[in-house]
Amino acid sequence: MIDAERLKILTESAKYDVSCSSSGSRRTNTKGGIGNASPAGICHSFTPDGRCISLLKILLSNRCAYNCLYCPNRAEADVPRASATPDEICELTVAFYKRNYIEGLFLSSAVEGSPDATMERLLDTVIKLRKIYRFNGYIHLKGIPQADRALISRAGLYVDRMSFNVELPSEKSLRLLAPQKSKEGVLAPMKQLALEKAAVKEERTKHRKIFLPAGQTTQLIVGASPEADGQILKLSQAMYRRFSLKRVYFSSYIPVVHHSLLPDKCAGLLREHRLYQADWLMRFYGFSAEEIAGENENLPEEYDPKCAWALRHMQFFPVEINRAPLEALLRVPGIGTLGAYKIIKARKFAVLDFGDLAKMRIVLKRAKHFITCNGKFYGSENIATVKNMLMLEEKGGKYEQLSMFSTPETSLSALTGQL
Amino acid sequence: MNVYITDGSECCFYTAVFSACTDRDCMITSSRTVQLAFDSTVIIVAPDENKCERVKGKLRRYAPRSLGDISLILRRGSAAKEQVALEYIRLIVQKKSPVGDMLAHPAVIAAREEKKKVTLEAHHFTGFLRFMEGEGGIFYAPFSPDNDILELILPHFLSRLPGQSFIIHDTARGKAALYNGKDCVIAQTDEKVSVALSDCELRFQSLWKEYYRSVNIASRPHEKQMKGYMPVRYWKFMPEKQ
Numbered sequence: 001m002i003d004a005e006r007l008k009i010l011t012e013s014a015k016y017d018v019s020c021s022s023s024g025s026r027r028t029n030t031k032g033g034i035g036n037a038s039p040a041g042i043c044h045s046f047t048p049d050g051r052c053i054s055l056l057k058i059l060l061s062n063r064c065a066y067n068c069l070y071c072p073n074r075a076e077a078d079v080p081r082a083s084a085t086p087d088e089i090c091e092l093t094v095a096f097y098k099r100n101y102i103e104g105l106f107l108s109s110a111v112e113g114s115p116d117a118t119m120e121r122l123l124d125t126v127i128k129l130r131k132i133y134r135f136n137g138y139i140h141l142k143g144i145p146q147a148d149r150a151l152i153s154r155a156g157l158y159v160d161r162m163s164f165n166v167e168l169p170s171e172k173s174l175r176l177l178a179p180q181k182s183k184e185g186v187l188a189p190m191k192q193l194a195l196e197k198a199a200v201k202e203e204r205t206k207h208r209k210i211f212l213p214a215g216q217t218t219q220l221i222v223g224a225s226p227e228a229d230g231q232i233l234k235l236s237q238a239m240y241r242r243f244s245l246k247r248v249y250f251s252s253y254i255p256v257v258h259h260s261l262l263p264d265k266c267a268g269l270l271r272e273h274r275l276y277q278a279d280w281l282m283r284f285y286g287f288s289a290e291e292i293a294g295e296n297e298n299l300p301e302e303y304d305p306k307c308a309w310a311l312r313h314m315q316f317f318p319v320e321i322n323r324a325p326l327e328a329l330l331r332v333p334g335i336g337t338l339g340a341y342k343i344i345k346a347r348k349f350a351v352l353d354f355g356d357l358a359k360m361r362i363v364l365k366r367a368k369h370f371i372t373c374n375g376k377f378y379g380s381e382n383i384a385t386v387k388n389m390l391m392l393e394e395k396g397g398k399y400e401q402l403s404m405f406s407t408p409e410t411s412l413s414a415l416t417g418q419l
Numbered sequence: 420m421n422v423y424i425t426d427g428s429e430c431c432f433y434t435a436v437f438s439a440c441t442d443r444d445c446m447i448t449s450s451r452t453v454q455l456a457f458d459s460t461v462i463i464v465a466p467d468e469n470k471c472e473r474v475k476g477k478l479r480r481y482a483p484r485s486l487g488d489i490s491l492i493l494r495r496g497s498a499a500k501e502q503v504a505l506e507y508i509r510l511i512v513q514k515k516s517p518v519g520d521m522l523a524h525p526a527v528i529a530a531r532e533e534k535k536k537v538t539l540e541a542h543h544f545t546g547f548l549r550f551m552e553g554e555g556g557i558f559y560a561p562f563s564p565d566n567d568i569l570e571l572i573l574p575h576f577l578s579r580l581p582g583q584s585f586i587i588h589d590t591a592r593g594k595a596a597l598y599n600g601k602d603c604v605i606a607q608t609d610e611k612v613s614v615a616l617s618d619c620e621l622r623f624q625s626l627w628k629e630y631y632r633s634v635n636i637a638s639r640p641h642e643k644q645m646k647g648y649m650p651v652r653y654w655k656f657m658p659e660k661q
Contacts, residue, residue, distance in 0.1 A: 001622070004629045011633035029578060036579055042546040043648070045659060047635040050644030054546075057634060095623050096630075098558065098580065099550045254638065269639070346522035356523040 002088040009082040013062040013073050014108055016256075017165075017219065018249045022054040022103040022138045024214030025160040035097055035104075035137035037160060037213075042103050055106035055140055056093055060084060060121055064110035068167075068178035070224050072256040073110050083112070086125035090133045097137055104138030104160070105129065111144060119147035119155075126158045138214075143193075145185040152189050153196055161214035161246070164190050166239075169232045173225035176261060190216060194243040215246040222275060223253035223267020230293035233278055237289040240282070250275045274299040281305055284337050285330045302391045307333040310370055311387060317370040318377055321357070322347050333390075334366035354378060366390060420459045421445040425501065426466065429493055432501055433471035435464040436508055440474075447505050450498035478508065482517035492533045494567040503529045540564055541571040547653050548572070550585060551624070552617040557584045559614045561656050563591035569605070570596075577603060588612065624658045631659040 023041030043052035059073075061083030067075045089107065096102045107125060111118050122141060129135045141159040143152055156162060164186050168174045171183045193216055200211040218239065220232060236248040252272035255264055278299060281287040285306070292305050300308045310317065310333050319328045321343060329340040339362045346352060346360065353373045357364060369379030369386045380386050423439055425431040427449040435447045446459075455461070478485050485507070492504045506526040510518050521527045550558040558580075569589045573596050576587065581600075588595040588608060595608045654660035 001619075002626070004626060007626060007629055008633045011630055015634045015636060029581060032582060034580060034582065038545070038575075040542075042542075044546040045631065045657065046645040046649040047631065048642050048645055049636045049639045050641030050648075051636075052648065053631070053634060056630070092626070095619075096627060098583065099552070099623065099627070100546075100548050100560070100576075101627050103546075254636070266638075342522045345520045349521045350523055352523060359525065359528060360522055 002084055002092055006082040006084060007058075007092075009080050010059045010062060010084060011057065013079075013110070014057045014059045014106070016072070016251065016254065017057065017106075017108065017142070018051075018251045019106070019140065019163060019217055019219060019247070020052055020054050020057070021247070022140075024246060025138055027136055027138070027160060027210065027213060029136050030134065033134035033136045034094065035135055037136070037138045038103070044100065044102055054103045055138065056096055056102045056104070057106040058084070058089065058092075058108075060086075060089065060107060060109035060118075060125060061112045062110045063112045065113065066111050066178070066180045068181065069259050069262055070167075070177055070221060070253065070257065074257070077257065086121070086128050089125050090129045090135070093129060093137075094133050094135055097135070102137075104140070106140045106142075108142035109144070115144045115147040116151065119144045119151045123151055123155050123158075126155060130158050140214075143189055145181060145189065147189075149189070149192060153192065156193055156196060156212045157209065159212065161217065162193060162212055163217040163219070165219045166235075167219065167221050168225050169220055169227040169235050170225065173227065177225065190218070190239075190243045190245075197244075216243060217245060217247040217249060219249040219251055221253050222250050222272055224262060228293075228296045229271070229275060229278070229299045230289070230295045230297045232275065233282070233289040233293055234295065236279060237282055248279060250279070270301055271299075274301070274305060278305045281309075286327055287331075304333070306331070307366060307390050311383065311390075314383055318372045318379070319370065320375070321352055321371050321373045332367055332370045334363050334370075339363075420456055421462055422453070422455060422459045423447045423462050423464050425449045425464050428466060429490060430468065430471045431464055431466040432493060432504070433474045434467045435501075436474050436505060437467075437470040439505060440509055440512060447501040448498060449501060453498060474508075478511060481515050482511050482519070484517065484519065485511055488519070488530065488534055491537050492530060494537050494571070495533050496565045496567065497533075500533060503533050506530070537566045537568065537571070540566050541568040543653070544568060544572050545575050547649065547657065548576075548587065549656055549658060551614065551658075552620045554615040554617050556617065557586065559586045559588065559612075561588045561590050561612075562653075563655065564589065565652075567592060569594060573603065628659050 021041050022037070023039065025037035026039050027037040029036045041054060043054050045053040047053060062073045063081045063083060064073045064075055072079060093105045097104070107122060109118050109122055122144070126139060126141060129139065139159040140161045140163065141155055143162050143164045145164055166186050168177060174181055174183055193212060197212050197215070200209060222232065239245050239248060250272050252267040252269055253263065254266055255262065258264065278292045281292060282289060287309070291309060293299055299305050310331065316331070319332060326340055326344060329335055329343060330337065342360050342362070343352065346356070351374050354364065354376070357373065380389065421442055421444065423435040423445060425435050425447060432447065439445050439447050475486060489504050489507065492500055507530040510524065510526045518524065518527055544562060544564060548560050548562055550560045553559050569587060573587065576585065577598065584599050586595055586597055590610055593608050593610055594605060596603060596605050
């Protein structure tokens with residue numbers, strides 16, 4: 001059995017990977033086996049930093065040959081090193097799973113020796129877990145870039161989800177901060193897996209094999225390199241379209257390592273939050289990356305990206321709740337996918353007014369400036385006032401010293417005395 | 420006002436609905452601590468298969484799916500559950516058709532909210548339930564949910580751990596699901612049961628606690644969010660929170 005000391009080292013090295021979901025797979029239990037996957041995913045616990053524990057997130061080893069500057073496990077770093085055997089990982093996974101602590105395994109590894117050797121060890125562990133321990137729960141495997149193609153596609157037959165981390169949003173930053181990695185080395189296996197998954201889907205045999213049922217994801221570090229939000233979103237959109245990714249995770253940079261090429265400050269959580277909001281707009285609300293932010297623009301901090309878009313396109317508003325099509329409802333700030341669906345269903349039976357919307361728990365704080373209910377409008381006509389009101393509620397008491405470069409809204413709030 | 424007091428069973432509730440549905444000024448409850456109004460007449464309802472079937476038959480004809488919704492609402496741990504279900508049934512009977520999509524109607528909003536609370540808690544406990552290994556290799560999981568969800572989460576664990584004997588114990592309602600690897604029964608129990616743990620159980624629990632400590636990013640505290648997602652009242656049986 002693995003000891004507490006090594007578990008601590010291997011977990012602490014893995015925890016900065018943000019991917020945590022256990023959704024998307026319908027793997028069923030086999031005869032005499034243990035476990036299955038739940039398509040919606042299940043959170044088993046929450047840590048004091050507010051993140052969920054769904055999978056046992058662990059490295060096979062943190063002895064790394066690479067020297068990526070941002071990484072706490074890089075070759076030059078002076079940190080405790082450890083590794084675990086495949087059997088130890090399997091035993092721990094099954095024991096935790098039986099006690100309902102976890103939904104499955106999230107296995108990653110530092111590049112120990114060569115990429116091929118590392119990938120082989122990862123694959124060994126996964127195959128052992130499926131075949132000998134007969135585990136049918138969720139497995140998320142981190143791919144090792146530049147490992148052999150055959151190893152990678154073999155892994156796809158055993159795991160539910162695979163992910164290769166792009167980490168840095170441009171080739172230039174990658175060359176600067178992670179010299180042993182290359183853009184091609186990361187993107188090529190993602191493309192290969194996407195093609196293989198599509199090919200398996202096309203097969204019309206009776207017993208179709210299962211290949212990566214929960215697809216692929218990736219992760220981008222935000223704030224370690226100078227790329228703007230617009231560029232990050234454009235890259236994410238391209239990956240969604242080309243590799244049919246399930247998710248792009250954003251990880252706001254935390255300086256665990258100090259280096260002259262890296263910023264010394266945490267990239268704020270707010271930036272990460274805004275990027276996720278924009279990501280949702282692209283995946284569920286029919287927005288394109290170009291609509292949300294220009295190539296070299298950052299997302300505004302004061303209000304969410306949908307508000308920002310709406311304020312730039314006031315010609316589309318207000319929309320009439322009782323007649324507007326779904327696409328128009330989804331673009332109203334403050335109305336989400338669930339709210340839009342509720343409105344569409346409810347208006348078949350009765351004409352809706354503001355009172356009804358409030359009863360249906362649709363938040364009108366932002367929405368009221370952009371909608372009419374049965375011809376009535378309760379928002380503010382003046383766009384500057386709307387901007388101010390939207391900003392005020394988001395801000396929650398953030399003060400700043402006025403300067404030549406303050407935004408017009410800040411100057412205005414100083415004049416009116418509204419904070 | 421007539422107050423129909425039921426014994427809490429589904430059959431008894433439908434028997435009460437048989438007369439209450441057309442009774443304008445009435446209320447159904449299974450709670451024994453309800454505050455009666457000054458002019459109320461108490462009617463103790465005895466379950467009646469015949470009346471129950473007639474109400475169910477009518478509902479099946481008008482809105483087949485509503486029976487499932489109502490059985491979920493009746494699992495709710497609040498005193499108003501029967502009243503919410505009654506209002507919902509009245510609306511179905513009035514419209515003579517399914518009403519689930521009338522999302523702006525107060526009766527439908529209330530029914531959906533109650534139902535959501537039950538199903539959401541059931542989903543939470545598929546994650547928050549914690550098994551411990553007893554001496555004989557039988558896994559024991561105590562929990563005390565707000566709503567009566569034992570039967571709702573049971574299929575999940577039966578399909579997940581088919582080869583394993585386990586007990587899931589609802590300590591709040593004093594009932595437990597017993598599974599021996601083949602058959603599953605639900606039995607009444609005492610509130611507290613003492614279980615002798617197996618040798619390796621404490622070792623795995625301490626490994627789990629170590630994992631829980633290590634995976635947390637201490638430089639980003641957000642306790643409020645943790646408590647929002649995992650309410651403190653559920654912590655009682657979680658080893659990582661002891």
